[in-house]
Amino acid sequence: MGAALEIRNLHVSVEDKPILRGVNLTIKQGEVHALMGPNGSGKSTLANALMGHPAYDVTAGQVIYDGQDLLELEADERSRAGLFLAFQYPVSIPGVTLANFLRQAINSRKKAEDPESKGISVPEFIRLLRSKMDYLQMDHSFAGRYLNEGFSGGEKKRAEILQMATLEPKIAVLDETDSGLDIDALRIVSEGVNRLKGPDLGVLIITHYQRILNYIKPEFVHVMFEGQIVENGGPELALQLEEHGYDWVRAKHSAAQ
Amino acid sequence: MVVRSRRRSLEPIAPGYTRADVEAISATNNEPQWLRESRLAAWELYEDLPMPSLQTEEWRRTDYRHIRWNEAEKQVRANGATLNTVPAANREPLIGEAQGGLLVFVDGKVVHNELAQELTQQGIVFTDLQTACREHPDLVRANLMTKAVLPSDGKFAALHAALWTHGVFLYVPRNKAAELPLHVVNYNTRAGASLGHVLVVLEENAQATMLVDYSSTTSETQSAYIGATELLVGDAANLQYVSLQDWNRETFEFSHQRGRIGRNANLDWIVGNMGGRLVKAYLEIELDGMGANGRMSGFFFADHDQLFDHDTQQNHNAPLTTSDLLFKGAARDTARTVWQGMIKSLPQMQKIDGFQASRNLLLSEDARMDAIPGLEIEADDVACSHAATFGTLEEESVFYLMARGIDRPTAELMVIDGFFDELLQRIPFERVRERLQAAMENKIIG
Ligand SMILES: Nc1ncnc2c1ncn2[C@@H]1O[C@H](COP(=O)(O)OP(=O)(O)OP(=O)(O)O)[C@@H](O)[C@H]1O
Ligand SMILES: [Mg+2]
Numbered sequence: 001m002g003a004a005l006e007i008r009n010l011h012v013s014v015e016d017k018p019i020l021r022g023v024n025l026t027i028k029q030g031e032v033h034a035l036m037g038p039n040g041s042g043k044s045t046l047a048n049a050l051m052g053h054p055a056y057d058v059t060a061g062q063v064i065y066d067g068q069d070l071l072e073l074e075a076d077e078r079s080r081a082g083l084f085l086a087f088q089y090p091v092s093i094p095g096v097t098l099a100n101f102l103r104q105a106i107n108s109r110k111k112a113e114d115p116e117s118k119g120i121s122v123p124e125f126i127r128l129l130r131s132k133m134d135y136l137q138m139d140h141s142f143a144g145r146y147l148n149e150g151f152s153g154g155e156k157k158r159a160e161i162l163q164m165a166t167l168e169p170k171i172a173v174l175d176e177t178d179s180g181l182d183i184d185a186l187r188i189v190s191e192g193v194n195r196l197k198g199p200d201l202g203v204l205i206i207t208h209y210q211r212i213l214n215y216i217k218p219e220f221v222h223v224m225f226e227g228q229i230v231e232n233g234g235p236e237l238a239l240q241l242e243e244h245g246y247d248w249v250r251a252k253h254s255a256a257q
Numbered sequence: 258m259v260v261r262s263r264r265r266s267l268e269p270i271a272p273g274y275t276r277a278d279v280e281a282i283s284a285t286n287n288e289p290q291w292l293r294e295s296r297l298a299a300w301e302l303y304e305d306l307p308m309p310s311l312q313t314e315e316w317r318r319t320d321y322r323h324i325r326w327n328e329a330e331k332q333v334r335a336n337g338a339t340l341n342t343v344p345a346a347n348r349e350p351l352i353g354e355a356q357g358g359l360l361v362f363v364d365g366k367v368v369h370n371e372l373a374q375e376l377t378q379q380g381i382v383f384t385d386l387q388t389a390c391r392e393h394p395d396l397v398r399a400n401l402m403t404k405a406v407l408p409s410d411g412k413f414a415a416l417h418a419a420l421w422t423h424g425v426f427l428y429v430p431r432n433k434a435a436e437l438p439l440h441v442v443n444y445n446t447r448a449g450a451s452l453g454h455v456l457v458v459l460e461e462n463a464q465a466t467m468l469v470d471y472s473s474t475t476s477e478t479q480s481a482y483i484g485a486t487e488l489l490v491g492d493a494a495n496l497q498y499v500s501l502q503d504w505n506r507e508t509f510e511f512s513h514q515r516g517r518i519g520r521n522a523n524l525d526w527i528v529g530n531m532g533g534r535l536v537k538a539y540l541e542i543e544l545d546g547m548g549a550n551g552r553m554s555g556f557f558f559a560d561h562d563q564l565f566d567h568d569t570q571q572n573h574n575a576p577l578t579t580s581d582l583l584f585k586g587a588a589r590d591t592a593r594t595v596w597q598g599m600i601k602s603l604p605q606m607q608k609i610d611g612f613q614a615s616r617n618l619l620l621s622e623d624a625r626m627d628a629i630p631g632l633e634i635e636a637d638d639v640a641c642s643h644a645a646t647f648g649t650l651e652e653e654s655v656f657y658l659m660a661r662g663i664d665r666p667t668a669e670l671m672v673i674d675g676f677f678d679e680l681l682q683r684i685p686f687e688r689v690r691e692r693l694q695a696a697m698e699n700k701i702i703g
Contacts, residue, residue: 079662095675
């Protein structure tokens with residue numbers, strides 16, 4: 001059986017302010033889920049908390065990943081265990097090249113498996129990186145550039161997917177990877193994700209738009225509202241939101257009612 | 258009963274040198290009359306100047322009263338050490354397999370002096386200063402502490418002029434280029450005083466790249482380095498000058514360093530400070546000729562109780578001159594760093610472009626970093642500005658790297674390395690960059 005990410009009654013606060021108020025969601029390897037919801041409803045908070053960002057405090061609930069307690073792990077351990085987050089706002093890191101960074105990321109995996117490992121050889125790494133860049137149609141010069149520094153919005157998103165393609169996660173959360181991509185880039189990036197898709201990859205696509213879901217077809221669609229997942233459905237749910245917006249969700253679930 | 262606490266005297270104590278020491282050093286080296294006289298004149302000046310104290314503005318943040326002169330003033334004497342004493346990494350060729358020139362001092366004594374034939378044939382002189390005084394007296398006499406660093410620049414400049422122990426002399430004649438880099442190593446295995454000098458003279462349209470390395474072996478006994486560096490860059494000449502310091506942790510450095518840049522000439526100057534217990538360095542460029550261009554890059558990493566005080570000046574003495582300064586440093590533990598920078602222009606010097614930036618990375622709550630920029634501009638058609646920033650290690654950056662599987666210590670190391678990368682890339686020697694990176698990583702982890 002493949003790995004699963006089970007989120008049970010997750011409560012998360014930021015600076016003592018409760019943001020997530022009991023999230024339940026299970027994503028299995030091989031499945032594609034979409035998570036939608038209005039601005040500020042807590043989608044990125046969920047993503048960051050899953051990845052172990054120190055600013056997000058889990059105040060209650062559980063996350064079981066591949067049979068183990070995910071919340072016990074540091075961010076780097078979560079990543080090495082096969083969890084990946086494509087950030088909504090990737091930070092830039094001056095002085096660290098994309099290539100150097102990715103090589104470290106690969107080597108950290110090899111070292112965790114085998115402390116004696118010398119890591120990936122330079123030629124092998126270059127070959128790997130080039131092939132991944134090619135299928136995301138990224139210019140090779142990006143490898144020598146400082147990580148995300150001066151990258152356009154779309155270039156940053158493409159670089160996130162490049163990292164995903166290189167690290168081959170089991171469960172990937174894509175937080176608004178479609179925003180900032182032009183029409184061609186959206187297709188290229190979506191195709192990139194589709195190539196990675198299969199029985200070994202579970203995906204959670206966080207998005208506001210149907211467009212990306214036309215390329216990467218989800219089996220499950222969830223709606224987050226005020227820190228909870230309030231609607232679950234199939235692809236038709238996304239189409240319904242595209243057409244009608246969130247008013248009906250608000251009317252149905254507003255805490256004020 | 259009166260209990261008296263032992264307190265440091267308020268005024269710094271001067272080292273115990275006398276005029277006889279000046280006479281002795283001159284006699285030992287069998288120096289010509291002019292040199293002996295110039296040493297003695299500097300000594301007179303030295304005696305007249307007060308020791309800089311916390312009351313002196315430029316020294317307000319730099320208390321060096323913990324120096325033990327009884328240890329630090331003793332002149333370092335060579336002990337039969339040879340080239341092989343110097344770690345191999347510090348003396349390997351800077352680029353490729355061959356040395357352009359390699360001049361190695363161990364404990365102030367020349368143990369190796371080599372200059373590629375291509376360079377000798379062009380009339381390039383690259384040798385130690387004592388030899389240069391004998392073989393090229395006119396060249397040395399005209400330039401040694403007469404144009405760039407003057408004995409009157411300060412107490413330690415005067416002391417240096419009176420008592421300098423050794424030095425390097427590089428001379429590149431008009432229209433000649435030292436295509437291969439020149440490498441100087443100053444390596445001390447014994448504690449005490451060394452007063453090293455660097456004198457570079459580039460004539461019109463000459464070119465050179467030079468690296469000077471300073472380091473010493475660990476010692477409990479204190480040392481003092483009282484140095485002077487003089488870079489004379491003639492009209493249309495080009496000098497790239499890199500100096501790297503990694504003294505042991507009981508060394509106090511007091512140095513005066515100045516470059517003079519002629520018409521349409523370029524000075525690209527990189528200074529790195531890693532070692533020592535306390536460093537007070539004056540680093541100044543004088544843009545003397547129209548079209549002169551000076552770039553000053555500094556990097557430093559202070560840990561434990563180190564104190565680095567960099568005092569920089571960019572003096573625009575001619576119109577159409579440009580200067581660009583970038584200092585990047587980190588401090589951890591209880592280290593202290595100070596950068597004070599000044600851009601000056603004489604009146605009526607139009608079309609001047611001067612910039613200074615100081616970027617500081619604070620890696621502990623107990624470390625302290627000061628940056629004090631300054632402008633004194635007496636012309637109006639100028640573009641001069643400065644910037645100083647202070648930051649801590651960005652948790653967002655560390656998290657991003659960790660989110661890709663990189664452990665925290667490595668992630669922190671990468672972010673700090675990244676902070677310095679822009680500056681290290683300015684050093685044109687890959688092996689040297691790697692060596693520095695390793696030294697930096699030792700500081701981060703250690
Ligand atoms: N690091 C943070 N510091 C302060 N507030 C935060 C932080 N992260 C999230 N919040 C707050 O938590 C709430 C949920 O934010 P979150 O980013 O999770 O929303 P989102 O659903 O991803 O919205 P969007 O669709 O606009 O990306 C918002 O009110 C936001 O301001
Ligand atoms: Mg978001």
